[in-house]
Amino acid sequence: MPLFHLVCRALAVGFFWVLTLPVCAQVAPATTVPAPAANPAWLDQLLHESPVLRQHNVGVCLTDATTGTKVYELNANKYFTPASVMKLFSLYTGLHMLSDSLPSLHYVVRHDSLIFWGTGDPTLLHGDVPSRRALDFLRTRPEKLFYAEIPSVTAYGPGWTWDDYNYYFQPERGPFPIYGHTVRFYATAGKPRPRVYPRFFRALTEPIAPGTPNPADDHVRRPELENRFAFFPITKNWVDETPFRTSQPLLLQLLQDTLHRPVLPVAFRLRAQDSVRVVHGLPVDSLYRRMLQVSDNFLAEQLLLMCSSRLGQDSLSAIRPIRVMRTLFLANLPDAPHWVDGSGLSRLNLVTPRTMVALLLKLHQEVPEKRLLSLLAAGGGHGTLRRVYRDSRGPWLWGKTGTLTNNHNLVGYLRTRSGRLLAFSFMNNNHVVTTTEVRREIERVLTQVRERL
Template sequence: MPFSLFSRRLLVAGVVLVFTHLAAAQTPVPTPPAPVNTAWLEKLLRESVVLRQHHVGVCVTDANTGQKVVEWNADKYFTPASVMKMFSLYTGLHLLSDSLPSLRYVVRHDSLIFWGTGDPTLLHGDVPSRRALDFLRTRPEKLFYAEIPSVTPYGPGWTWDDYNYYYQPERGAFPVYGHTVRFYATAGQPRPRVYPRFFRSLTEPVPAGTPNPADDHIRRPELENRFSYFPITQKWVDETPFRTSPTLLLQLLQDTLHRPIGTVPFRLRTQDSVQVLRGLPADSLYRRMLQVSDNFLAEQLLLMCCSRLGNDSLSTIRPIRVMRTLFLADLPDAPRWVDGSGLSRLNLVTPRAMTSLLLKLHQEVPEKRLLGLLATGGGHGTLRRRYRPVVQGRPWLWGKTGTLTNNHNVVGYLRTNSGRLLAFSFLNNNIPGNDAPVRSEMEKILTQVRERL
């Protein structure tokens, strides 16, 4: 795998990971450009009426030379929200191959025993794969599912009462349907269509007169898979997470495969030859995860990385520890990193550490591929309505947004009018009230960076 500047064999949790790298001598060291006066940029940040009421951190660096352009509270820690997905991307690029591991299995006589790797794409609504399904359907052996020890459904520091919303499905070793139910409503129809159909009998209208202050389409009790829909007055599509369990997983798999599946304890034998079924190209997951900020895909990505490190369990702790120790120890400030998605408010990162990660990515991934994975200003993803191209079809900003209540961040790369590519982190925490003015102010400032640098 083309990362870092030397070749080494890495023994982690009993699994040898081989990384092949380019020699440092093959890359000429560019002559750093002359220092640029950025007092005007510091003045903008200091005197902004919009930014002065909350905590702001900025770090801008030349992506090719590493030359610092500006630092503003760059050594202070911030809640990163979904920009933590850049750490998940970096982890996947180092620990996974070019394709996702769909499942693992062993064959014992007339039985095939399989277990999950964390791959989220099986019958997923947006990044769908049927590879595991077709494999299990056509195998001649009897099928047995083994439940591998895995993470808790929710990560540390997640908001418990967001269980009803699409952006917080439960994590797990063997996801199916993205751990969500999709509802398709059409005005004039008495009830929505339900996918997968398994949940149709568990869906009913809310009792008459039920208040709806949150303007929801669907509600689910916290601990049950019962779904209630409000009266349909217009067309809508909604996703609601379902509560996971091994029993429900077997029901869904058997309902889809139309064949029985037994269960066995997860216990490998010395003579077992563990096989891996390969799935979708990894970039298809990275792209969706980053462009629309998909929390579920980010969490499952870390679990797949953990499966690469061993067969005994799935956790987010192990791949985070490996990355911090072996690949990110040289960051200027150690991040506090607890999940893959950034849903947790326990995550903390400094702007200069975030920008250092962006520099690593730019050094190790071909630029065209890297920028193509990110949301594009004025193009697609979470930046499609801002940072529009000056010249039609020629974007100038590619990045990752991160938003929680009272926090809004953007990190990524911008191309200046002079042709420089800058890596930047622009973090805003403790925003009082509406963050729309902050987004507009960020766009105004970064536009001046593009024009003046």
């Protein structure tokens, strides 16, 4: 993948930086927003007369992905809570800031000591996108190992829901993740205890007190501020992921247990003579694909931190790459997004339907279509859309869902019967019916779009 050198004065950050960035394909000229075409009357009728959609805020934008011609707009300039469709912004950031492989760790060698620190790479012994490259590197080095923890983000992002700490979709962020910052429990009906991975947490896992109410139908619970885990009686097979609380002492313990050699803490301080090196990990698409298809929040958050590591090795920040992207690559969006995290967990994120489509057009211009569509969930195929938009002849819709309580959105690309590829954004905020009802209505409308456009 060719590289070019980008030099920018980052006023918002307050320093000059130089960065080598990959080009996904020849970058197209700045995206323009053509005047909207007359909305098809039948589509207006479908949306306005829907008993499901009429009760909440709906925004729709349809655009020809090849020509950029507007096909339909409804409240396309209004801001909506996007939820996980914000992961497309994280993808675009990664495509511009990372090379073909993930940066796994930084290190310097000083005499008989190897000092290493994190880049935010989330794949070390991750349960779904596992990598052992950093581990194998550290295991085989002859030097003494020292871990330096650099300044990084808080465990949770701005506007995240604090009482979701117990659930798989909200692990803590950090500079050097291990095991995806979660504990996995594998329960088998008839057995008294689940299997626990990593084994370190087995001694911290106990049966829950008899008679404890379980209105949320949880399998495992953890106190908010402790790494103690309690499981409910096992009456059927299940698998559960519960985040653990992160800390430097815990990380060092887990590393030592895995490497079978000492790892000591050291204060982070680069010297003028230090030659900082990087250990490369998995191909980037392995992370992008998992992040988008199953909507993995942790991978999305850590992706921004890896991008931050390309902007400076002394700290990790989610805001720094966001500022750079907004200034250098996304300044010409129709409406500036209010963008605060990588996953979309925060309700502080706000974006308009036409801006989401403008981002889709940029992606389609800069990334080969086959690769781009392969990263997304596919209707009737895989990911969050595997049970909907089915066709025995193959996928016709590829997209990214975004769901928070009372909000459900879908953005992506659809192929019409006539062969057109449309970029679309269909956003639903503040609905009081079930998410299932909203999903079905979106499918009903987009199926008609496929048939008639």
